[in-house]
Amino acid sequence: xAETTKNQIDALGxxxxxxxxxxxxxxxxxxxxxxxxPHQPEVLVGAESADDVRTAxxxxxxxxxxxxxxxxxxxxNRALDGGVLISTRRxxxxxxxxxxxxxxxxAGATWHQVIEATAPHGLAPLSGSFPGVGAVSYTLGGGVxxxxxKYGFAADHVRRIDLVTADGKLREVTGASDPDLxxxxxxxxxxxxxxxxxxxxxxxxxxxxxxxxxxDADEVPEIxxxxxxxxxxxxxxxxxAVAMLPFPDLPMVPEPxxxxxxxxxxxxxxxxxxxxxxxxxxxxxxxxxxRDTVREVPFTESGAVFDEPDRPHAYRSANLxxxxxxxxxxxxxxxxxxxxxPVMCVVGLRHLGGALARSPKIPNAVGHRDAGYSLSVLSPxxxxxxxxxxxxxxxxxxxxxxxxxxxxLNFTFDELGGAEIAAAFAPGDYRRLxxxxxxxxxxxxxxxxxxxxxx
Ligand SMILES: Cc1cc2nc3c(=O)[nH]c(=O)nc-3n(C[C@H](O)[C@H](O)[C@H](O)COP(=O)(O)OP(=O)(O)OC[C@H]3O[C@@H](n4cnc5c(N)ncnc54)[C@H](O)[C@@H]3O)c2cc1C
Numbered sequence: 057x058a059e060t061t062k063n064q065i066d067a068l069g070x071x072x073x074x075x076x077x078x079x080x081x082x083x084x085x086x087x088x089x090x091x092x093x094p095h096q097p098e099v100l101v102g103a104e105s106a107d108d109v110r111t112a113x114x115x116x117x118x119x120x121x122x123x124x125x126x127x128x129x130x131x132x133n134r135a136l137d138g139g140v141l142i143s144t145r146r147x148x149x150x151x152x153x154x155x156x157x158x159x160x161x162x163a164g165a166t167w168h169q170v171i172e173a174t175a176p177h178g179l180a181p182l183s184g185s186f187p188g189v190g191a192v193s194y195t196l197g198g199g200v201x202x203x204x205x206k207y208g209f210a211a212d213h214v215r216r217i218d219l220v221t222a223d224g225k226l227r228e229v230t231g232a233s234d235p236d237l238x239x240x241x242x243x244x245x246x247x248x249x250x251x252x253x254x255x256x257x258x259x260x261x262x263x264x265x266x267x268x269x270x271x272d273a274d275e276v277p278e279i280x281x282x283x284x285x286x287x288x289x290x291x292x293x294x295x296x297a298v299a300m301l302p303f304p305d306l307p308m309v310p311e312p313x314x315x316x317x318x319x320x321x322x323x324x325x326x327x328x329x330x331x332x333x334x335x336x337x338x339x340x341x342x343x344x345x346x347r348d349t350v351r352e353v354p355f356t357e358s359g360a361v362f363d364e365p366d367r368p369h370a371y372r373s374a375n376l377x378x379x380x381x382x383x384x385x386x387x388x389x390x391x392x393x394x395x396x397x398p399v400m401c402v403v404g405l406r407h408l409g410g411a412l413a414r415s416p417k418i419p420n421a422v423g424h425r426d427a428g429y430s431l432s433v434l435s436p437x438x439x440x441x442x443x444x445x446x447x448x449x450x451x452x453x454x455x456x457x458x459x460x461x462x463x464x465l466n467f468t469f470d471e472l473g474g475a476e477i478a479a480a481f482a483p484g485d486y487r488r489l490x491x492x493x494x495x496x497x498x499x500x501x502x503x504x505x506x507x508x509x510x511x
Contacts, residue, residue: 068101068111068112069111070101070103070104070107070108070111071104071105071107071108072101072102072103072104072105073085073100074099074101074102075100075102076098076099076100081102085100085102085143086100086126086143087129087368088126088127088128088129088130088132088368089129089132089368089369090129090130090132090133090368090370090371091368091369091370092133092370092371092437092442093133093135094132094135095126095132095135095141096135096136097124097138097139097141098121098138098139099115099121099139099140099141100140100141100143101115101140101141101142101143102143102145103142103143103144103146103147104146104147105147105252106220106226106252106253107226109142109163109220109252110220110224110225110226112140112142113142113220113221113224113249115140116139116140116501117222117223117224120499121138121139121140122138122139122140122501122503123139123140123142123250123501123503124139124141124142124502124504125141125142125163125246125250125502126141126142126145127143127144127145127190127192127193128145128164128166128189128190129368130186130188130189130190130193131189131190131197131466131469131505132505133372133468133469133471133505134471134503134504134505134507136503139503142250143164144162144164144190144192145164146164147164147165147252147253148164148165148166149161149162149165149253150162150165150169150172150173150174151173152177152179154177157179157257157258157259158255158256158257159173159174159179159181159255159256159258160253160254161191161255161256162253163250163252163253164190164192165190165191165192166187166189166190166191167181167183167184167186167187167189167190167191167194168187168188168359169191170183170191171187171355171356171358172356174258175262175354175355175356179258179259179260179262180258180259180260180261180262180355180358181201181258181259182199182204182208182210182213182256182257182259183202183210183358184199184200184201184210185202185297185322185359185361185362186359186366187358188359188366191256192251192253193245193246194210194466195210195211195242195256196211196243196244197243197245197465198210198211198243198422198465198466199211199466200408200412200430200464200466200467201295202264202295202324203264203295203324203326204295204408204410204411204412205290205292205293205294205295205407205409205411206292206293206295206326206410207259207411208410208411208412209243209412209416209420209422210256211242211243211416211422212242212416212420212422213256213257213416214241214242214254214255214256214257215230215255215256215257216229216230216254216255217230217238217242217253217254218251218253218254219237219241219248219249219251220249220252221248221497222497222501222502226252229241231418236488236492236495237492237496238418238420239418239419239421239488239492240421240489240493241421242420242421242422243420243421243481244481244489244492244508245465245504245505245506245508246502246504246505247489247493247502247504247507248492248493248496248497248502249496249497250502261326261355263352263354263355264324264325264326264352264353264358264361265323265324265328265331265332265350265351265352266322266323266324266325266332266350266351266353266358266361267322267323267350267351267353268320268321268348268350268362268363269320269323269339269345269347269350270312270313270319270320270321270347271342271343271345272316272317272318272344272346273316273317273318273390273394274316275343276319276342276343276344278342278343279298279319279321279343280298280300280387280390280405281383281386281387282338282339282342283296283298283319283321283339283342283405284381284383284386286338286339287407287429290407292410292411293327294323294324294325294335295324295326295407295410296321296322296323296407297321297322297362297404297405297406297407298322298404298405299362299402299405300317300318300319300320300390300393300394300402300403301317301320302318302395302397302400302401303315303317304400310347312346313346313347316346317395320363321339322361322362323339323350324358324361329351329352332350336350349363369436370436370437370438371435371436371437372434372435372437372442372449372469372470373433373435373449373467373468373469374433374449374450374452374453374468375431375432375463375464375467375468376456376457376460376463377427377429377431377460377461377462377464378427378429378431378456378459378460378461379426379427379459379461380459381405381428381429382456382459385455385456385459389403389452389456392451393433397448398444398448399435399436399441399444399445399448400435401434401435401448401449402433402435403431403432403433404432404433404434404467405429405430405431405432406429407429408428408430412425413425413426421481421485421489423480423481423482423485424461424462424480424481424482427461430464430467431453431456432467433449433453434469435448446470462480462481463476463479463480464480465477465480465505465506472506474509477508477509480506486508489508490508490509490510490511491511493508493509493510494510494511
């Protein structure tokens with residue numbers, strides 16, 4: 057690196073860390089949960105404060121560099137090569153206002169950290185399946201959580217967003233201060249600047265009735281069709297999903313799951329355990345379970361509902377949003393993505409609707425509120441498999457394209473083309489997003505996972 061650049065970095069004056077390739081801590085910090093293709097920035101700023109973020113953005117803007125942001129790396133699917141990476145993992149503060157039922161969360165806070173802070177007050181955030189995910193990016197992408205059908209998208213419950221824009225200014229963005237930016241940020245992702253913190257609503261939930269019912273799909277072949285029929289008539293208090301996972305026949309896999317194609321029904325019920333149990337009866341009646349973890353749990357244990365792996369790994373996924381599920385296509389998909397698939401595929405279905413379909417008081421950019429279901433296929437990726445996995449996902453979802461309304465960017469862990477990103481939004485909304493981006497980031501300085509084009 058040129059001496060002038062070194063001097064410029066040293067003069068940054070950030071209170072956090074500044075590292076470059078080869079420096080101690082650089083590799084560890086640039087590598088997040090997603091291990092495929094980590095960012096390779098020229099300068100990595102480990103921000104400790106909004107001021108550090110502002111300084112890093114100003115530095116990049118002055119040099120004409122690109123800027124990426126990383127909290128946990130769960131959603132990273134487009135590596136930055138060169139430029140400035142702002143790591144927000146040190147900015148994990150959470151302040152709860154129990155009377156107002158709100159929390160101020162810093163850019164790098166995970167849902168786990170938010171839940172730990174809110175639970176003592178009998179309050180919960182609209183967090184998702186995996187508490188290790190970053191709360192801010194999840195919310196910027198919409199955020200479909202465990203209580204989604206009762207309360208809606210996480211993005212529907214944001215009061216204020218502090219944002220550093222490409223001009224290096226730190227702005228407090230609310231519906232009153234900047235209606236366009238406030239609309240765009242809630243659903244439009246990290247395209248408009250670096251969020252340093254946000255104020256979110258909390259909900260009065262301290263316990264849920266939830267967990268997983270695991271079926272052997274060979275023994276209960278009707279499981280997906282049965283789950284689909286069951287979801288048609290559910291109250292908003294019940295948010296449900298199902299995943300189809302082929303487990304390898306290996307000693308480290310727990311015996312009841314080993315070597316089986318498992319359908320894992322995941323439920324979170326925001327009501328009494330008695331009502332939850334009654335509602336779940338038709339699913340239990342579909343056949344014998346090989347494992348049943350459904351019980352009343354404190355919200356602090358809400359990660360047990362999906363029980364997702366917490367070890368960093370390399371993965372890719374594709375997603376579609378559909379109004380309804382076609383049972384014949386489900387049967388075909390289950391077979392093609394089952395144990396005989398060339399790469400392990402996890403098919404994930406989430407039941408949407410309920411409050412997700414209702415517009416929030418202050419409208420936002422979240423697309424396709426009328427989708428009934430989200431359909432994803434996710435695979436671990438070994439070196440050299442990226443293209444074959446992408447082609448497999450495309451082939452598996454191709455028969456669904458006629459039914460598809462668009463896609464959820466939060467559930468898409470892969471690079472998408474411009475038209476595919478646009479398909480996550482209503483056409484008029486996408487145009488508005490491109491205009492707002494052009495106003496605030498005219499040279500597309502922010503390198504984001506799903507970029508909104510600048511006209
Ligand atoms: C196991 C797992 C479970 C998940 N469950 C759900 C779920 O239940 N519901 C749901 O809706 N989503 C879910 N997701 C998707 C998740 O919400 C997104 O991948 C989200 O982007 C992850 O945010 P992160 O901060 O953890 O990841 P990061 O990779 O750190 O961030 C992802 C991207 O967000 C942008 N970004 C991050 N921080 C900022 C910031 N401060 N300002 C501006 N932009 C920023 C950047 O473009 C960055 O590339 C899940 C993902 C995984 C891997």
